[in-house]
Structures are given as structure tokens and as C-alpha cells.
Amino acid sequence: DVKVTQSSRYLVKRTGEKVFLECVQDMDHENMFWYRQDPGLGLRLIYFSYDVKMKEKGDIPEGYSVSREKKERFSLILESASTNQTSMYLCASSPGGNQGTAGELFFGEGSRLTVL
Amino acid sequence: AQSVTQPDIHITVSEGASLELRCNYSYGATPYLFWYVQSPGQGLQLLLKYFSGDTLVQGIKGFEAEFKRSQSSFNLRKPSVHWSDAAEYFCAVGPYNTNAGKSTFGDGTTLTVKP
Numbered sequence A: 001d002v003k004v005t006q007s008s009r010y011l012v013k014r015t016g017e018k019v020f021l022e023c024v025q026d027m028d029h030e031n032m033f034w035y036r037q038d039p040g041l042g043l044r045l046i047y048f049s050y051d052v053k054m055k056e057k058g059d060i061p062e063g064y065s066v067s068r069e070k071k072e073r074f075s076l077i078l079e080s081a082s083t084n085q086t087s088m089y090l091c092a093s094s095p096g097g098n099q100g101t102a103g104e105l106f107f108g109e110g111s112r113l114t115v116l
Numbered sequence B: 001a002q003s004v005t006q007p008d009i010h011i012t013v014s015e016g017a018s019l020e021l022r023c024n025y026s027y028g029a030t031p032y033l034f035w036y037v038q039s040p041g042q043g044l045q046l047l048l049k050y051f052s053g054d055t056l057v058q059g060i061k062g063f064e065a066e067f068k069r070s071q072s073s074f075n076l077r078k079p080s081v082h083w084s085d086a087a088e089y090f091c092a093v094g095p096y097n098t099n100a101g102k103s104t105f106g107d108g109t110t111l112t113v114k115p
Helices: none
Strands: A004-006 A010-013 A019-025 A031-038 A042-049 A065-070 A073-078 A087-094 A111-115 B003-005 B010-014 B019-021 B024-026 B033-038 B044-050 B056-058 B064-068 B073-078 B087-093 B109-114
Touching: A004 A087, A010 A019, A019 A031, A019 A087, A019 A111, A031 A073, A042 A065, A042 A073, A073 A087, B003 B087, B010 B019, B019 B109, B024 B073, B033 B064, B033 B073, B044 B056, B044 B064, B044 B073, B073 B087
Parallel strands: A010 A111, B010 B109
Antiparallel strands: A004 A019, A019 A073, A031 A042, A031 A087, A065 A073, A087 A111, B003 B024, B019 B073, B033 B044, B033 B087, B056 B064, B064 B073, B087 B109
């Protein structure tokens, strides 16, 4: 069964801490994405990557960075967490090219981060 | 720029009743269209997708959707709703360039099912 795994389902951090959210996919997908989801605001794209060591800013990249050293792993980094980064974070992957599932997103179960 | 509108923030239906969730999109070419479902505290799961061909597509859990180019719509339907269908539903337009693009999501519709 295809899978996107997010390392932590729930995290509680303090303001100013550095936070790492890890995401691993086992489908050999080219593209990986980080979204945050807040009530009333839908899904907002933070960053995405279409290849190893490549990254593109999404709609709300401020306060975040990402790392993709290996094809299967895409990490979201909060350099100095703030309370307004309390949210649900969703990782997703998708195949590229013209495969039958091109464009389809496969999501992890989410990481709920609380920053105190 | 592509955009997706889900006009209904919240819909309540009785168990066994039919369901239609609306989705309108703005896109410059024939779009890739998707419906995802999210149960509370979970990630999103694909219900169905439209790439080309038959405009009526069937998905999982008894859902179907119809692509209407003239109306720029991709509405989701189910003939008889079950209590387990209570969830949030997202319509999305896929990237033009599947190698490096990003999807655009609507804001979602929350479905409540009354017993």
C-alpha cells in the first residue's frame, strides 16, 4: 500500500524553538509538498519540491524552510517557532510526468503542532 | 491564474438523502480536477479525478462527479448518504505542468449527516 508518513502526529513546542517536521514517501514520487491547514483558511501551500535539492516557495513560505536531500524525504523546518505557527501541517507527494496518477496528491495523516 | 470556488461552507443532509457538493473552477485549458475527502484529524484522501474523456467519473465510496466545461463546474454527488460520509470535502485543480506545478484547492465544504 502506498504511503506518506509524517514522523510526528502531535508536537508541543515553545516559542523560539527550532522545529523539524519530517515526511517520507515510499512511492518514488518526484514531487513533494508541505501545506498548513487552519480553520476557515483551507489548505495553504508552504513549499514544494520537484526534485532532490530543489525547492519552490508556495503561498506562505515566510518563517519556514525546507530540505530535500533524498527523493523520499522532505523536511519542513521552523527556525524559530512562533505561536502563529500553531497549525495542522500536511505533507503530500505526487508523481510527475504523464502517468495515470500525475497531479494526484497522496497525503500523510498530518502533524498537529502547538507552539506555546 | 487558476482558482477553485466551493460555494457551500457547510451542508447538512439526512442519512439516506442524496448529496451534491458544488465546485467551480477557473483555468485556462482543460483542467485536471480532483475531489478529496478529509475525516477529522486525518490527511486528505482522493475520492475521484477527471483528466479527460468521459465527463462523468466514478470514485470510491459510491461518489461520482460530472465535469461540465460550459459551466466550469465539477460537482460531487452521491445518491444516498451514509453517516460515515460526514467529513470535509475539497475540490482541487491539478497543475498544468505535472512535473513541477502545484494544485489549487477550494476552501472545503463540511458535510454533516443527520440520523
